[in-house]
Each structure stands twice: as structure tokens, then as C-alpha cells.
Amino acid sequence: MNKKSESRLPADLPIALSANPAINRFVDLLVTPLAGLIEEEERAQLRAETLLHLEALIERYQRQGMDENAATRKALKEYGDADEGAETYLDQWFNGRQPSWLLQKVGHGNLVAFAWFALPQVLYVLLVHLRVYLPSPAYAIPLRPADVRAVWPEPLPYPEGSWSFAVAIGFPLLAPIIVGTICGWAIPVGAARSVYHALMPLILYSFVMGALFLPNTEGLLYALFQVVFWLPVGCLCAHLSSKLARKLRLRAYARERERLLHL
């Protein structure tokens, strides 16, 4: 009997096709969402192992007297949902055992989201510092203060015709959209959850800073704005961009699979 052992996937099992089309469909559904993140070799290993495991289960049920269809259905049910399996695999790969204590405690996704959201947070707090401690520029809006307040009510800070005011207003509006999108791109699984976890301590910090800036209300307004705008918009953008990144990965994998089939 010819026997060989190798650590890599045997060359004659490049994409491991089964004679049972239901199994092929299932393993495709399982490994497709991993494309672009997990190395090709590892994906091929998982595909082949799952396929062989399912075939062994079907064989076992057939020996117990089931026909092929019933055995296939039972084996697939026992294996579990393919999408859920792919999510679990990605979660384990991304958030599983980590090389450092900090990553292990905080979670990889949470740390990535925190690092990205801490950047605009630091920049904005610096900007608020500048606006609180530096003298305000001369009044440069061609409207009477009462007319301005009619469209820009209190407690919003009184508008100024300065670059720092434009940044103070524009920056918090754009930051959660841009950073949330980046987070969704960088965190393949549970991106919105990670953004939520990262924003909580940052918002708490904003409230503390805002209280220290009183009677100037810009800091507290910023903290409130983070609760009502940054939190939902950041999570939504992270979720949507994570979905988009997944869609693009699937498209890339479809091309790769076509190439493998034509080899």
C-alpha cells in the first residue's frame, strides 16, 4: 500500500471537488467569504478538510441505512450553517488567540477601531483647546448677530468667519463617516460592534474634557454630538463598508476560482 505524508495540501487536491454537488456548493459558501483575507493555501486546506469530513459523515449515515439525499441533508445539518461557519472562522482568525497581552484583553477589532477613532478625537480636542485659549478673531460675518442667531440658535457656538470655526464644524461631521468607513474596511468581522466599543471610552473622555472647558460649551456640545451622530453614523459606515469589502472579496474570489478550474 502506497502511503505518504505531507504538511501542504496534496497536489492532486487543488480545489477538492466532490462527486456530490450539494457538498461542493456548501464548501464554496463556506470558503468564499474568507477570500482576500485568509491565505489561499489555508482556504484550500479548509475546503478540502470540510469536504472530506462531510463525505465521511454521509458515508456513515448511508451505512446506517439512509439514502444519499437523506444522508447529505443530515450531514449538512450536523455541520451547521456555511455562512455562520465562515463568520466563526474569520472571528477566530481576527479576534482569536493574540500575540500580545493587550490585543488578547481588548480584542483585535476593538483596538483597531480605537486607534482610528482616537486620531480625530485627539485632533479635535487640540482644536477645541486652541479655540478656548486663543483670542477669538474679529467679527467678520456680514449679518447682524440677531439675524445669525435666528438660523444658528444657542447653545451652538456663535459663528465666526474663521478657518478654525469652519474646521470645528466640518470636522465632526466628516470624521465618523471617513473613519467609520476605514474601520469597516480594516475589520472583517463585527466592525460596527468594534466601533461601538471603541467610541464609548472616547465619548466619556469628551464629556470630561467638555466639563473642564465650561463655561465654554464647545467641548460638551462635541461630546453630545458624538453620542447622537458619531456613534450611529460611525457604526453604520463601518457596517456598510465592511459589507462592501466583503462583496469585493467575493468578486475577486469568483475570478480566482474560474482560473483554478481552467488550470
Next chain:
Amino acid sequence: MKKTISALTNYLRGNTDLLVLSVLRDGPNHGYGIAFEIERRSQDVLKFKLNTLYPVLHDLERNGLIVGEWHVVEGERPKRVYAITEKGATELAAKFETFQTFSQAVLRVAGNGHEQEV
């Protein structure tokens, strides 16, 4: 009994690697064999969805706690056989000790009340 098994799934989630390493401590095995062995040793109580097994196996391999090797025998289905490493054995001992301390403590607290009920 069915309710008991589905309730156990939650407890299983955090302990799959302990179960896998325990099976591999007794000798190399493949995914199918590991799942079968866990089921057999637990007398069909620990039946988990298999889609959680391979993420754990590959994670353990990525971290050097187990090593996988394809065994190809003519006329048989190829198998990827896993074996525990020295690092894996050390981790297993630590995990087992933690689990034992935890489960004994839980039993001391919860078991007391149940004995009184009986």
C-alpha cells in the same frame, strides 16, 4: 435531554480548544475523528456544530499548539491528521487546571443548593 444539550452549546464555545487538545493528547487524529471522539467520550452529551471545529483547529495550528499533516493512503480518502506539540501540551495542562478549579468552585456553590432540593 435535548434542552440540556442546546444549553451546553454555550458552555462549549469557550472550551472547544480544551476538548480538542485533550483528544489529541491521547494520539494524533483528524477533524472527523476528533469530533467523533469528543461525542463518544462525552456519551453523546457534547455535540457541537462542526463549523466551529475547524476554526479552532486552524487557530491552534497557527499558534503552534498542534501541527497538521496530510496522510494520503492509496485507495483511501486523504486525511489531515493533527498532533499536539510540546507548547500545546503545556497549554492544555494550564487550561485543564483553570477549568478544574472553576468547575469545582461552581459545583461547591451550586451543587450545595441542589443537594438540599433533592
